[in-house]
Amino acid sequence: MKKFLTALCLFALVSGIAVTAVACTDTQENGHSHVYGDWTVETESTLFEDGKEYRVCTAEDCPDADKGREERALEADGKTNALFDYFTYTATTCQKGDEGIVLNKNTGNNSGGATYFSKDASVKNYAWDGAETTLSFTLDLSVFTQENDFTAFVLAFNQESDASYVFVDEIRIGIIKTADGFLFNELTGIDHANVQNTIAAVKGEGAKSFTGNTPKVSFTFAYDAETKTLSYTLSVAGQSIENTKTPSADIVGLRSLWNAQLNKDGVELYDLVKD
Ligand SMILES: [Zn+2]
Numbered sequence: 001m002k003k004f005l006t007a008l009c010l011f012a013l014v015s016g017i018a019v020t021a022v023a024c025t026d027t028q029e030n031g032h033s034h035v036y037g038d039w040t041v042e043t044e045s046t047l048f049e050d051g052k053e054y055r056v057c058t059a060e061d062c063p064d065a066d067k068g069r070e071e072r073a074l075e076a077d078g079k080t081n082a083l084f085d086y087f088t089y090t091a092t093t094c095q096k097g098d099e100g101i102v103l104n105k106n107t108g109n110n111s112g113g114a115t116y117f118s119k120d121a122s123v124k125n126y127a128w129d130g131a132e133t134t135l136s137f138t139l140d141l142s143v144f145t146q147e148n149d150f151t152a153f154v155l156a157f158n159q160e161s162d163a164s165y166v167f168v169d170e171i172r173i174g175i176i177k178t179a180d181g182f183l184f185n186e187l188t189g190i191d192h193a194n195v196q197n198t199i200a201a202v203k204g205e206g207a208k209s210f211t212g213n214t215p216k217v218s219f220t221f222a223y224d225a226e227t228k229t230l231s232y233t234l235s236v237a238g239q240s241i242e243n244t245k246t247p248s249a250d251i252v253g254l255r256s257l258w259n260a261q262l263n264k265d266g267v268e269l270y271d272l273v274k275d
Contacts, residue, residue, distance in 0.1 A: 104262070
């Protein structure tokens with residue numbers, strides 16, 4: 001086509017036809033070069049869903065009906081450090097990291113960063129129909145350099161009560177540094193008044209070891225309203241612990257993901273994804 005355009009331009013010149021409307025460049029088949037403006041957001045990305053943005057040609061004489069429209073995806077906020085804006089925290093500082101949120105030391109009651117899966121922390125429910133779902137994230141544990149450096153994450157679920165959403169149950173993962181790697185385990189309880197007890201529980205029966213200080217952590221869960229059973233798999237660095245529990249009321253949604261305990265500053269959480 002390029003050859004044809006060139007030939008057409010030459011023909012126009014030699015035959016004396018006005019060529020002002022035909023810029024003889026080879027940028028487009030019609031000889032027009034698009035002049036792009038700024039990208040415009042068409043669909044905002046959300047925590048788990050990609051958004052979309054577009055740009056179009058700003059030339060007044062652009063001959064293309066779609067103005068040479070170009071589109072590109074905006075990464076879901078959970079995959080960028082916009083994740084920080086979905087977290088809330090009290091009694092603990094957190095910072096926006098290069099890739100996600102930097103969690104700092106929290107060993108007191110109700111401290112530590114948490115996300116309600118929304119930028120609006122007053123909306124404490126993320127609708128969920130009980131179908132098997134996986135929430136995963138990556139942790140940078142490179143600040144865990146000493147034995148018993150420790151953190152715990154809690155995924156909480158809601159019931160509906162008097163037309164509002166309230167906590168009904170939760171599942172928990174504890175991760176601890178050992179002499180030659182890490183251990184993780186399900187935590188059946190968190191004793192905020194005694195971190196040593198919690199540390200002992202992570203190291204106890206059922207503990208699994210892993211190495212590498214950027215593990216992928218995931219909660220896979222499904223709720224069967226017929227049997228009133230929450231089935232779940234806790235995975236860290238490719239190893240899993242499976243279990244079930246029977247909440248005291250039907251689960252209707254996710255409540256929060258909470259960094260319930262951390263005894264060292266500077267663990268970064270990033271790539272929060274829902275599958
Ligand atoms: Zn154009």
